Amino acid sequence: MTDLKVLVIHDVLPVTAVSYSTKVTPLSVLIQGESFDQATKVYFNGLEAPEFMILSQNRILAQVPDSLRSSVLSQITVLAEKPSARRSSVLYFDVGTSFSGLKGIERMVQFFCKLLLQTPGTDKFNPEDGGGLLAAVGKNVSKNDKKSVQTIASSAVLRARDQVISKQNNSPRIPADERLLDAVTEAVGFDVDTTTLTVRVALTAASGKQAVANLTF
Numbered sequence: 001m002t003d004l005k006v007l008v009i010h011d012v013l014p015v016t017a018v019s020y021s022t023k024v025t026p027l028s029v030l031i032q033g034e035s036f037d038q039a040t041k042v043y044f045n046g047l048e049a050p051e052f053m054i055l056s057q058n059r060i061l062a063q064v065p066d067s068l069r070s071s072v073l074s075q076i077t078v079l080a081e082k083p084s085a086r087r088s089s090v091l092y093f094d095v096g097t098s099f100s101g102l103k104g105i106e107r108m109v110q111f112f113c114k115l116l117l118q119t120p121g122t123d124k125f126n127p128e129d130g131g132g133l134l135a136a137v138g139k140n141v142s143k144n145d146k147k148s149v150q151t152i153a154s155s156a157v158l159r160a161r162d163q164v165i166s167k168q169n170n171s172p173r174i175p176a177d178e179r180l181l182d183a184v185t186e187a188v189g190f191d192v193d194t195t196t197l198t199v200r201v202a203l204t205a206a207s208g209k210q211a212v213a214n215l216t217f
Helices: 105-117 143-169
Strands: 004-013 015-021 028-033 039-044 052-056 059-063 076-080 089-096 180-191 196-205 210-216
Touching: 015 076, 028 076, 039 052, 039 059, 105 143, 105 180, 105 196, 105 210, 143 180, 143 196
Parallel strands: none
Antiparallel strands: 004 076, 004 089, 015 028, 028 059, 039 076, 052 059, 180 196, 196 210
């Protein structure tokens, strides 16, 4: 049996201020920001907080992992599971045997992003599969290559769109919310100084529902 890489999409919630909470044990941090009523995970320097409590829509109290008690907290991230057109997103890969846990348009977004990132030739059973976007990440580029990087990203979106639609046409029982109707590249940005690639894709399901995938590399 072949394990599948399950793609999980989380939106990054805005953080505006942080401070240590001196009245709480174990060591905890008070985080201020926006839409914290949607928060599902909190990370410190890439490590998940053991526990956190939503105090209000704008405040969260999160426990610092034991391994970071004496460390400088240089990165604090609050995540939500529901994709939004107004926020940035991050992608996580877990190993499993099914795509259980998501349904509806979120499952469609998951399937599209998986094919968008996949490099053609990496699946020995379907070597043609993949938009190839992940292969473009990490390449050395010059300032003159900015346009070519944007072209690669836009082409990857078109390939992934066509592949998803083709595969789903062979499965008539797929619900309308999970069936891709169209995928349109709304924006592609490439910062030559930080070599950061951002891709924004608008997805439309056969049911008429829409979603936005915001990808940053």
